[in-house]
Amino acid sequence: MKRIMLKSMVLAALFAVFAGAAGCKEKAEPAPKAKNVIILIGDGMGVAQLYAGMTAAGHKLNIERFPYSGFSKTYSADNYITDSAAGGTAIATGEKTNNGMIGVSPDGTPLSSITETANRAGLASGVVSTSAVTHATPASFVAHNAARGNYEDIAKDFLKGTIDVFIGGGANHFIHRSDSVDLTAELRNKAYDVIYTMDDLKRSTGSKIACLLAPEHMPKASEGRRGMLKDMTLAAIKALNSEPAGFVLMVEGSQIDWGGHENDIRYVADEMVDFDEAIGAALDFAATDGNTLVVVTADHETGGLALTGGNMADSTVVAGFSTEDHSAVMVPVFSCGPGAERFSGIHENTFFHGEFLKLLGLTE
Ligand code: MG
Ligand code: ZN
Secondary structure (H helix, E strand, O other): OOHHHHHHHHHHHHHHHHHHHOOOOOOOOOOOOEEEEEEEEEEEOOOHHHHHHHHOOOOOOOHHOOOEEEEOOOOOOOOOOOOOHHHHHHHHHOOOOOOOEEEEOOOEEEOOOHHHHHHHHHOOEEEEEEOOOOOOHHHHHHOOOOOOOOOOHHHHHOOOOOOOOOEOOOHHHHOOOOOOOHHHHHHHOOOOOOOOOOOHHOOEEEEEEEEOOOOOOOOOOHHHHOOOOHHHHHHHHHOOOOOOOOEEEEEEOOOOEEEEEEEEOOHHHHHHHHHHHHHHHHHHHHHHHHHEEEEEOOOOOOOOOOOEEOOOOOOOOEEOOOOOOOOOOOEEEEEOOHHHHHHOOEEEEOOHHHHHHHHHOOOO
């Protein structure tokens, strides 16, 4: 008995120490509840990419509107430096996997993504990207494949009925396939509005939309795409918000990463500012709606970017890249809306999924 007492006293003392170490927030708050979740992923967006965009823009960015910020640890199951497949899968499913794997565990077992779980529970779901929708980041929310390059198989997973709205490039993987099957015919049978232009997207009144805006990836913001990600985001929100139960939407600024791979600071900054316009659209919707959680993060940093000089007054930055690949550093997290405070501090990239489920009141 004495020993048990002692043990429980030690436990109580330890608990007090840990509670103290956790710090700051001991008050029990009633659990917040979100109706909608919008997660925006800047592929390759580290703090330097963000600040390059903030400097180059010449005006205050929407990212500065967030009340909470934190960091995410991005390493994958098999590598200190993640790729977008493992990074996207961690955010989407709450599980770390090996680089190159989409929506499956390292042993190949399919993992349920937040969009799939939400969809099964009756919520609407969507993905928006400036790459092909079959590319690693959006694919991680929709598909299950051990190899990220299996674009035609990944496209087939968009027919499973777990994603109501998808907007981006990648038409070739649905239409001009090696098996000669036109996947858009089946999408139409499943009541999708299958469209190929921004004009048709803006006109669409459907609640299920397959909008394929480029044969492969969309052009750079600087080469004719500027502002489109914002309009794609607005169109997705409009379609998904017709579902009274709520929705989960992932929006990707895909090409911040590609600017990093090319060590092209202009490309990085342009894509960053363009992505920020989509962030603004999500925040504006959330401000009106009042029940929407908005989270912005990245899957990893790209380029090992350092800003070694610059000038706020004339919007210039001097950049040094240390790699043409991804780097290992933590990436920023910004949050706003019901439960947003939970995302401050330092977390694993697997943290988002469970918090989204809790805030939406869903179980897997
Ligand atoms: Mg990506
Ligand atoms: Zn990359």
